[in-house]
Amino acid sequence: MKRWGEAFYNGALSGADVLDQVQIAVVVTDRFSNLRYWNAYASKLLGLDDGRDYLGLPLVDVGIHEADHEQLAQLARRVLKGDVWEGAFAVLRGDSTWVHLRASAVPLKHASGTVEGVAILANEALRSGRVEEQYGLLDRIGRRLSSSLEFEATVKAVAEILVPQFADHCFIDLYDHDRNRLLRRVSVHAEGWTPPPGSWPDVGEEVHYPEQHFVRKALRRLETVVVSDYSHPGGIFPNSRSARVSEQVGVTSVIAAPLRARGVNLGVLTLALSGLTARDKTDYDSFDRDLVGAIASRVAVAIDNARLFEDERDTALAFQSSLLPRDFPEFDGLSIAHAYIPAKPLDPHGQGIQNQVGGDFYDVIPLSAGRVGIVIGDVEGSGPHAAAVMSQLRAALRAFAQADREPAEILRELDEWVRRLGRPDGEGGTWVPSVSCLYMAYDAWSRELSYANAGHQPPLLISDGEVSDLQMAIRDKLLGVKPKGVPGDSVYRQDVLTLPPGATLLLYTDGLVARRQFGSSVDVAEGLRQLQAKIREVADKDVQQIVEVAKRAVPGETTDDTALLVVRSNPEELALRQEWFPAEAPTVAEARHLAADTFKEWGMDRDQAELACLLVSEIVTNVVIHATPHPVTREFTDEGVKDSDKQLPLDGFDDFDEDWSDLLEEAEQNEESPSVSREFLLRLRRGASSVWVEVFDHDLRLPRIRTAGADDEGGRGLYLVDQLAERWGSRPTPDGKAVWFQIPMHPSDNG
Known part of the structure; x- marks a missing residue:
């Protein structure tokens, strides 16, 4: 074993033999974190090889886990300023086993007062499998938190990871800041156990903790509080009945960690050990306190992100709804139902979820003498620009339609309108959105349907119990897209169809059928087949029932929003x-x-x-x-x-x-x-x-x-x-x- 010379310490190491006898690791480094001294217990605890000369080597070379290197650098910066540092390290020993150390670091000062080095005092916290288990717990929680922005699913999934691996009971209480009260949002227990009614607060109930309660202490001090070997369960839960229940299940130890994110106290995470699960560990210790504190920090940020996401999503959906018609007036001879379906996650883990408004739109416009204009369309992409294009496009279309312009003429005007709504693409050019749009002018008395189509899929025709694509002879280019080699303005054509008596049209955007089913790739043809099959079953039902069935007809998820419009002619009126x-x-x-x-x-x-x-x-x-x-x-x-x-x-x-x-x-x-x-x-x-x-x-x-x-x-x-x-x-x-x-x-x- 190598020791730093006594001359450097001015006699400070005269008790080196004593240090070799204490059951605590003592390690000394210079200002550059190079090893200068370690006692016998440090050699044993770190698993140092007696045949190797470690003197002068960087401290990180004794097996400090790579994830803790930054923490080691923070230690050095703080102590060299004269402060004290406390924390934990994971170390890979020479025999390939892990040991987790609780450490304190203090500055070593020269007689002149300058800091000459760092003294680290450490002891074993956890070894081998337990360290790996806790790292695995953090990893699983981290991955679960990062995979979803849905609030309820996020917090419940975290609780189910903690129980029963780390606790027998998990509670998450969150503040309702508008009403200044604490509400229970999660209550998860091991072995499928459920608290008796009226004992521990249920999900959704307000929670009141006594002033001296350990949870109140954690919230007041904004620090994690651990109660080990708790023999008086009456102080654990906020009323006498919950105290009796905690005594019956044998609560032995608890931890309460405040959930604080971005300077706001969101609530508290509480974990408890009891007799519900047979385990060696019955009490939480200081390491568990630090671990739960780290978990609570991650959970708090995830909760805050989920709330912000849901607020933003609610705002986006409200904005989207304000851009689309909420309801239509009564149209003689017609029954109308409609729906807007926002995009959902691509898979159960939330991959691909978007918090943006979309560009899908629909409308039914009163024209002259009882006729109506029927429109559906989809602006490429999502986000504020797509929504802005959609809203302006819909307003322009409604103005053109109410002026009784012909369908083809309306699409020609809209094509030019879309080009004017382009924006810089960041590369010196202009990004012009492409828009599909189907506009139809329908006369319910003659059943004549005059239409022009800018690249939109044909609606479904429901007549006499049969469901099929409406046979449209015209499908021209998308709005905003100029085909190469075509001079001048783009030409849109129109055609006239006569619908069968009592016919129903189902107009939709591609998000309804372009869905990823059970992890497979998107199959639009299969989605359309499934849609037609489901609609056939309700072909004679009212239009609102057809909309509800259409919304659920194609399984799977989509990252695209969907507009849906059903129009039925009622000739008997x-x-x-x-x-x-x-x-x-x-x-x-x-x-x-x-x-x-x-x-x-x-x-x-x-x-x-x-x-x-x-x-x-x-x-x-x-x-x-x-x-x-x-x-x-x-x-x-x-x-x-x-x-x-x-x-x-x-x-x-x-x-x-x-x-x-x-x-x-x-x-x-x-x-x-x-x-x-x-x-x-x-x-x-x-x-x-x-x-x-x-x-x-x-x-x-x-x-x-x-x-x-x-x-x-x-x-x-x-x-x-x-x-x-x-x-x-x-x-x-x-x-x-x-x-x-x-x-x-x-x-x-x-x-």
Whole structure:
């Protein structure tokens, strides 16, 4: 054995022989952590080879575990500053056995006061298998904590690791900071034992600890408290009944460790040993205290992360829900159900879980005369940018649709819109998201479905108990994607389908079928087959049941969110009557009589029917007056603008001051053009609670409302329609335009 010379210590080692007799390891290093002295017990405890010269070797070379090298460096830094250090080391001995040391380190000072070295006093804490067992426990807990961000699953899994390997009972109590109370969140026990009712607090109950209770002490001091060989169980749990129960199960030792993360005290972890499990160890010691303290630190951070994740996830889902329609108004002739399914973990360990909003969207948009626009789409990726693209895209689509634009035209506009929403990709270019989108305009009375498709999968058609893909002849490129070699703007096409009576459409995004099942790879075709099979079983059920079955139809998990929309046509609620009339003055009365007879046949309220007939007269009269093929000219004079020959002004309906009777007479006397038909179509639609009136003519100009003067005879037609109808509008048609209004069948329907 080598010793550092007495000259260096100024006589400090004159008792070296005494140190060789004590049953504690004494090791001395210089300022650079090189060995200068060790006593006989240190040689034995560390398993040093007597035939090897260790003098001057770094302390780490005596077998200090690699994981503790940083801790050893911290020891040196602290002690060389004059402080005292306490901690633990794992050492691999020469015979390949492990020993765990509890150590204290103090500075060795020269007579001048300068620190010349470090003296380490150590003793055995654990040996061999127990060290490996505890390291394995920490490793398993660490891996479990790192594999999940789900709060409930995380804390319960940790408790089940600790019991029964390290404890017979495990409790986790967490603060409800809003109400300033401590709640039991986990209660796990060995051998399947359950505390009797009314003894130890159950999960979800508030916990009250006496002021002198060891748990209260741990929370107050923010340090781990161990109670070894506890012979008075009444002090362990917070009431007399729990004290009796703890005595019955034979609680012998307990540890309470505060759960503190990021400066906030979250709660407390409590472990207890009792007679439930046959084990050699019956009392916790200081090493167990340090181990549980380390575990509690990891658990606290995991709990805090899980809470932050769940708060962020709740915020993300609330944001996502706010971007999607929560509910739809009643659409006559249609039943609608919908759902948004957020992404879930890829596997039971939480791999792949994302805490971000997605870009899936859906909508049902009221169009003119009871028709609806049906849309579903998916923005590439997830996160705030995808959600922002989705929200702007949906708003733009709704605006285009309510302007009665054609499906193909809407997709062309959206394609350009998506390109403008690109962002820098970090490499000098622009990242443009790709978006799948299917837009359909559906007329429930004719069952005609006009659609354009930007790369979205076709919906399922449910009809007469059969389920299949809706046969769509068109599927163009995704929005935002410009095919190589294609000059100019991308072209989107549209087509028209006629659905069977009572048909149901199920629209979905690919997250519904693209799922990883039982560890296998994603098989979209198999997922679609499973979806169709499950939907076939509920094909005759209501739309909400179809949605619920669709959500669970394909097993497995997906990292993609899902939008789901089911629309069913109910033709029994609908009725339609239409007739062509020549655009002549006498036909105004004929059209009004047809409307009156039809409204009476449909059971419309008498007052509502009279009001509707008044509005029919207004729009039919305007058609008769203004649906003329004669060219319109305007003469600009010093007195202002004057319409030549009293023809229709360029602005369309109601922009005139003449008396209607004169204009009707004039319209009747006008010569008709042989090349253009002067006729109009009056179409009446009935839904479950409303009536729609449409008038079609061959004039391409759309009407507008104007404010008539006090002395004007005309100019109030559309103003009346606007004031008295529930909704009204106009839209272009391939050979002219349509003007329409909606009115409830009964006054109560108007609210």
